[in-house]
Amino acid sequence: MFNVPLGGFIIVFVACALGLAVMPAVMRLLYDLKLGQRISPDAPDFHTCKAGTPTMGGLMIIFVSVALYLLLHEYRYFGSSYTAWEYICPLVCYALANALIGAVDDWLTVFPKKGIRGIKSTPKALLQLAVGVCFVYSSVRANGAPGVFGSSALLTYVYIAGMSLVATAFVNFVNITDGLDGLAGGMTAVICLVLGLCLVSPWLTCICGACLAFLYLNSNPARVFMGDTGSLFLGSALIGWGIVTHYELVVFAAALVFVLDGLSTVIQWAWFKYTRITRGEGQRLFLKAPVHHHFEMKGIPEQKITARACIITFLCSIAAVLLSFGRIVL
Numbered sequence: 001m002f003n004v005p006l007g008g009f010i011i012v013f014v015a016c017a018l019g020l021a022v023m024p025a026v027m028r029l030l031y032d033l034k035l036g037q038r039i040s041p042d043a044p045d046f047h048t049c050k051a052g053t054p055t056m057g058g059l060m061i062i063f064v065s066v067a068l069y070l071l072l073h074e075y076r077y078f079g080s081s082y083t084a085w086e087y088i089c090p091l092v093c094y095a096l097a098n099a100l101i102g103a104v105d106d107w108l109t110v111f112p113k114k115g116i117r118g119i120k121s122t123p124k125a126l127l128q129l130a131v132g133v134c135f136v137y138s139s140v141r142a143n144g145a146p147g148v149f150g151s152s153a154l155l156t157y158v159y160i161a162g163m164s165l166v167a168t169a170f171v172n173f174v175n176i177t178d179g180l181d182g183l184a185g186g187m188t189a190v191i192c193l194v195l196g197l198c199l200v201s202p203w204l205t206c207i208c209g210a211c212l213a214f215l216y217l218n219s220n221p222a223r224v225f226m227g228d229t230g231s232l233f234l235g236s237a238l239i240g241w242g243i244v245t246h247y248e249l250v251v252f253a254a255a256l257v258f259v260l261d262g263l264s265t266v267i268q269w270a271w272f273k274y275t276r277i278t279r280g281e282g283q284r285l286f287l288k289a290p291v292h293h294h295f296e297m298k299g300i301p302e303q304k305i306t307a308r309a310c311i312i313t314f315l316c317s318i319a320a321v322l323l324s325f326g327r328i329v330l
Contacts, residue, residue, distance in 0.1 A: 008197040008205045011072070015209020019064045023213060027224060030054035035110050037225050053222060056106050057214060058230015061185075062099055064210040065203075065237070066092060072202050086142040091203070091240045094135035098171055098236040101127050102228030128171060128232075132164040139244050146246040163248070167239045170255070173262025174235030175228060176290050181220035183292065183306045184258075185211045187313045188234045191254045194317035199250075199324060203241055207234070220303050253320035257313050264291035 036052040073088060101124065109118040119127075137160055144150045149159035178184035189211035196204030211234075217223045226234075235258075242251030252259060268289035276282035287297035295305050 008200065008202075011068070011202055011205040012193065012196075012209040012212070015064055015068050015206050016212045017209075018068060019060055019210045019213025020216060022064060023060050023217060026057060026060045027054065027217070029059075030056060030224065035106070037110075037227070053225055055110070055225045055227035056103065056229045057218065057224035058099070058102070058226035058228075058233055061207070061210040061214050061226065061230050062096070062233050064213065065206040066096070068209075069203055069206045072206070087139075087244050090135050090138035090142070091237075091244050094131060094240045095233050095237040097131045097135075098128060099229055099233035101131070102175075102230070102232035106227040106229050125168065125172070128168045129164060132167045132171075133160065135240060136160045136164045136167065136243060143244060143246070146248070163243060166248075167236070167243065169262070170239045170252075170259070171232055171235035173258050174238070174255075175231040176265055177258050177261045177292070178226060178231040179290065180292055180296075180302050180306055181222040182215055182218050183309060184231055184234065185215050185218050185226060186306055186310045187255075187257060188238070189215065190310050190313045191238065191251075191317050194314065194321060195250065195254055198321040199247070201241065201245075203237070207237055220306070247324060250320045250324045253323055254313070254317040256316045257309050261290045261292055264294070265289045 031054060035054055035056050037055040070088075070092070101119070105119045105124060108116060112118075140156060140160055145156045145159045149155045174184060174188070177187070189208050192204040192208035192211065195201060196208055214224075214226065214230075218226065238251055238255060239248070242248040264286060268284060268286055271285050272282040286294040288294055292305055292309070296302060
């Protein structure tokens with residue numbers, strides 16, 4: 001078993017080195033498949049120059065983090081009750097299932113079938129919710145429901161339903177935040193580094209190293225995007241870890257910027273609908289949602305927005321660690 005925090009740093013280093021070694025092959029694959037990104041109409045007009053940048057680069061993050069984590073588990077480099085297969089399998093499968101949904105969406109966005117570009121928002125959300133219910137149920141069966149929710153069968157089912165909805169929302173908030181070069185990857189790397197080292201989580205440190213390798217080509221100006229493949233994987237990997245370890249509030253606190261950025265889109269939509277009904281004309285609270293595009297429209301450089309978001313995320317992650325008690329390994 002690794003010494004703490006030396007073992008965590010070693011895992012981050014190995015994951016990053018492995019990611020950098022794998023990335024050229026992934027880039028060749030993306031170019032060969034002609035997986036060029038199509039820019040969302042919700043993005044600012046000056047994002048059109050990014051059209052054609054290879055997407056689905058999140059495949060590298062997935063391969064490196066999952067492969068290294070399972071390898072570490074197989075050779076017993078860490079150990080606790082939370083590394084039993086009944087905990088690991090639901091977590092890994094949950095992250096991979098969301099990544100698969102994202103990959104299908106990315107593929108259909110680049111190569112539409114019968115006029116269908118991507119997966120429509122409603123069926124996509126329902127798929128994610130179904131996966132979330134299966135995961136939370138499996139987690140509760142293996143580890144029980146936290147706190148008062150475990151005191152009765154009714155409250156346990158309330159927890160399963162409620163946390164499935166919350167987890168689905170969180171995963172999509174991370175996806176929404178993936179709108180600037182290095183933003184989602186950088187913030188995830190910060191969260192995983194702080195929580196992974198302080199709470200001794202090889203799962204998070206594996207993801208941190210993979211994200212750092214990805215940022216080598218995703219930092220502004222980005223040469224590759226993670227796509228929904230990567231963002232849905234990262235979102236589900238974070239919230240999934242929180243659910244299995246009963247550190248849900250710790251994850252929410254550390255990922256506060258993700259949550260606020262995602263909520264800005266919900267608030268913008270709700271306010272537009274409300275004002276259209278009450279005032280006859282839809283109005284917006286932000287120049288463009290999510291709020292990171294609002295800051296862009298205000299003239300703040302993309303690199304500065306990303307850097308500030310990562311700094312705030314670092315502070316939130318430290319605060320999240322202070323909220324936690326005990327030592328959990330997953």
